[in-house]
Amino acid sequence: MSDLSSASAAIDGSRTDRVIDSIKSMIVxxxxxxxxxxxxxxELSRRFGVSRGSLREAVRALASLGVxxxxxxxxxxxxxxxxxxxxxPLGFYADLQDAAQAAHLLSVRRVLETEAAGLAAIRLGEEELDELDAILDAVQAAVTRGSVNPEEFIDADAAFHRAIAAASGNPALSALIDALVTRTLRGRLWRAITDRDSVNVAHAEHRAVLVALRARDPQGSRIRMAAHLLGVEEFAAAHPVETDPGTPTDAAASDAADASDQ
Incomplete structure (x- = not known):
C-alpha cells in the first residue's frame, strides 16, 4: 500500500471512530x-461532517457490538x-486464549462467580433451587451409570453456573460470567477432568454449593463456590490441554467424517 493510500485509510478510520464516539455520546x-x-x-452525515461511507462503517461496527x-x-x-x-464479544476473546492464558480467565471467573453465589443465596426461590437440584440429579444418574456423556456434562455444568449467576440479580455480572466461560473453554476443562477421573469431585463440589444456597447462607455460598472454582483453576493450570480438542460434539463429528472418508 502506498503512503497516500495509507494516509487515506487512516483518515477514513479516524472519521469512522469519530462517528462511533458521537453516536455513543448521543446514547449516553x-x-x-x-x-x-x-x-x-x-442528516447524520451533515451533523458529523463525514461521508455516508464513514457513517455506514460506524453503523456496521456498532451493529456488530450489539448497540x-x-x-x-x-x-x-x-x-x-x-x-x-x-x-x-468477550467470549470471542476467551475462545482465542491458549491453554496457559485460559487460567487467567478462570481466575476472573472465580472472582465473579463467588460474588454471584453470595447474591444468589438470598434471591433464589424454591422453584429455582429445585431446578438446580434437578440438574445435579441428572449428572448423578450419569455418574452412577459410569457413562457421563461429555456433551451432557458440559451442558449441565453450564446450566448450573448460569442459573446461579442469573439469580444474582445483577444482569451485568451474569453476562460477564456467561461471556467469559465459553463452550470452548468448558470443552478444554472437560478434557482435563475426564482424562484424570475428577468428575465425582466436581459433582460433589456442586452439591456443596447447592447445600449452602438452600441454607440461604451468602458467606457459605461464596466460600463453597470459591473453593470449587479455585480447585478447577489449579487443576487446569497443573494439567493443561496443549491442543484444543474443540467441543466434544465437534470432535465426534470430526471422527465420524474421517471414518466416512475411509
Whole structure:
C-alpha cells in the first residue's frame, strides 16, 4: 500500500471512530434511547461532517457490538442494550486464549462467580433451587451409570453456573460470567477432568454449593463456590490441554467424517 493510500485509510478510520464516539455520546446523554430510530443518513452525515461511507462503517461496527440494529427498509435503531449482547464479544476473546492464558480467565471467573453465589443465596426461590437440584440429579444418574456423556456434562455444568449467576440479580455480572466461560473453554476443562477421573469431585463440589444456597447462607455460598472454582483453576493450570480438542460434539463429528472418508 502506498503512503497516500495509507494516509487515506487512516483518515477514513479516524472519521469512522469519530462517528462511533458521537453516536455513543448521543446514547449516553439521552438524546437516543433504547429502541429509538437514528436520524436518516443525510442528516447524520451533515451533523458529523463525514461521508455516508464513514457513517455506514460506524453503523456496521456498532451493529456488530450489539448497540445498533439495521432493519431492512425501516432504518437503524438503538437496540435494547441488553448486557448479554453487549458483553458477548468477550467470549470471542476467551475462545482465542491458549491453554496457559485460559487460567487467567478462570481466575476472573472465580472472582465473579463467588460474588454471584453470595447474591444468589438470598434471591433464589424454591422453584429455582429445585431446578438446580434437578440438574445435579441428572449428572448423578450419569455418574452412577459410569457413562457421563461429555456433551451432557458440559451442558449441565453450564446450566448450573448460569442459573446461579442469573439469580444474582445483577444482569451485568451474569453476562460477564456467561461471556467469559465459553463452550470452548468448558470443552478444554472437560478434557482435563475426564482424562484424570475428577468428575465425582466436581459433582460433589456442586452439591456443596447447592447445600449452602438452600441454607440461604451468602458467606457459605461464596466460600463453597470459591473453593470449587479455585480447585478447577489449579487443576487446569497443573494439567493443561496443549491442543484444543474443540467441543466434544465437534470432535465426534470430526471422527465420524474421517471414518466416512475411509
Amino acid at each position: 446523554q439521552g438524546e437516543l434511547k433504547a429502541g429509538d430510530r437514528l436520524p436518516v443518513e443525510k 445498533l440494529e439495521t432493519r431492512q427498509g425501516a432504518g437503524t435503531y438503538v437496540t435494547d442494550l441488553d448486557p448479554t449482547a453487549l458483553l458477548s
